[in-house]
Amino acid sequence: xxxxxxxxxxxxxxxxxxxxxxxxxxxxxxxxxxxxxxxxxxxxxxxxxxxxxxxxxxxxxxxxxxxxxxxxxxxxxxxxxxxxxxxxxxxxxxxxxxxxxxxxxxxxxxxxxxxxxxxxxxxxxxxxxxxxxxxxxxxxxxxxxxxxxxxxxxxxxxxxxxxxxxxxxxxxxxxxxxxxxxxx
Numbered sequence: 001x002x003x004x005x006x007x008x009x010x011x012x013x014x015x016x017x018x019x020x021x022x023x024x025x026x027x028x029x030x031x032x033x034x035x036x037x038x039x040x041x042x043x044x045x046x047x048x049x050x051x052x053x054x055x056x057x058x059x060x061x062x063x064x065x066x067x068x069x070x071x072x073x074x075x076x077x078x079x080x081x082x083x084x085x086x087x088x089x090x091x092x093x094x095x096x097x098x099x100x101x102x103x104x105x106x107x108x109x110x111x112x113x114x115x116x117x118x119x120x121x122x123x124x125x126x127x128x129x130x131x132x133x134x135x136x137x138x139x140x141x142x143x144x145x146x147x148x149x150x151x152x153x154x155x156x157x158x159x160x161x162x163x164x165x166x167x168x169x170x171x172x173x174x175x176x177x178x179x180x181x182x183x184x
Contacts, residue, residue: 001043001135002112005072006035009049012071021056028052040111043135062139069143070150077151090152090177091127094145095119115141118170131171136164138171145175153180 010033013022026033029048035041050068054061077084083104087093097117115133131141142158149156154177162172 001041001046002037003035003039003041004037005046006033006041006049007037008072008075009046009068010035011075012068013053016071025049025052025056028056065137065139066143066146069140069145070147071143073144073147074151084151088152090145090149090154090156091175093148093152094127094129094175095121125176127175127177129173129175131173132164132169136171138163138165141171141173145173149177154178155180 010022013025022033026049029045029052031045031048050061050064053064057064083096084093087096094117113134115131115135115137117132118130120128120130129145131138138160142160145156145158157176157178159174160171161174162168162170164171
């Protein structure tokens, strides 16, 4: 996994819980925490950090991944405005993941193992998203979709109807978007 993911995780944790909490998670996960954004690190380090956060917060690891996704996407939007600025909706952004975003990620971070996404855009009301990755980080995908909706001033309803963790060949998500009401 590329270091940028760990950098954004560190920023998310320290912003919400403080630098001491990040240090505590590194210690509990038994990782050193020196992550260069272009470096490559074992996936197990992310899993260890998620496990440490889960234990510390007494919430399931999948909830930690969702939380991280929600917080990560706005930070990524700040760091890489070119990926986000050309879109006006969450749906418009999400459908570019495999055709625009991931090829650019692979240029910026050679050796990245980006997940694969396919879409059924036949309905104007529901975007069907298929996700495949050996990492099976489907809760993170849900969080990232929610974070993207925040970036575009929308809400998203997500139904996770098939899951690789339960033997499906992919995860299948049905996403429905709406503009946020003023004041929410």
